[in-house]
Amino acid sequence: MSSLENAVTRHVELFNAAVSQSDFGALVDTFAPTAVMRFLGVPAGPFVGRDAIARADEQTPPDDTMSIVDIQEAGPHTAQVRFAWTRGGTGSMTMSWNDGQLIDLTVAFDG
Numbered sequence: 001m002s003s004l005e006n007a008v009t010r011h012v013e014l015f016n017a018a019v020s021q022s023d024f025g026a027l028v029d030t031f032a033p034t035a036v037m038r039f040l041g042v043p044a045g046p047f048v049g050r051d052a053i054a055r056a057d058e059q060t061p062p063d064d065t066m067s068i069v070d071i072q073e074a075g076p077h078t079a080q081v082r083f084a085w086t087r088g089g090t091g092s093m094t095m096s097w098n099d100g101q102l103i104d105l106t107v108a109f110d111g
Contacts, residue, residue, distance in 0.1 A: 035104065035105070
């Protein structure tokens with residue numbers, strides 16, 4: 001498994017644990033202090049900075065877990081990920097890292 005695949009897998013594991021435990025601290029800690037998290041097609045964000053991402057998770061916490069469908073390398077530090085929600089529905093994430101920290105996360109939901 002490549003380092004990008006490991007990073008994606010770890011992110012999804014932390015996300016699912018955060019949803020299950022209603023504690024997003026460990027997940028948020030993986031974001032760089034200046035990270036950006038955005039959502040396409042839904043009225044949320046963008047959230048700029050780790051603190052803004054933490055507030056977003058506190059104010060409107062995700063309530064469904066996900067599984068990875070496919071991971072494609074989109075660049076040396078960027079992955080394009082297809083995922084499926086546990087309760088149904090699919091989407092994609094574009095994720096970029098620098099020095100082991102997530103610096104950019106863009107999430108899109110399929111129809």
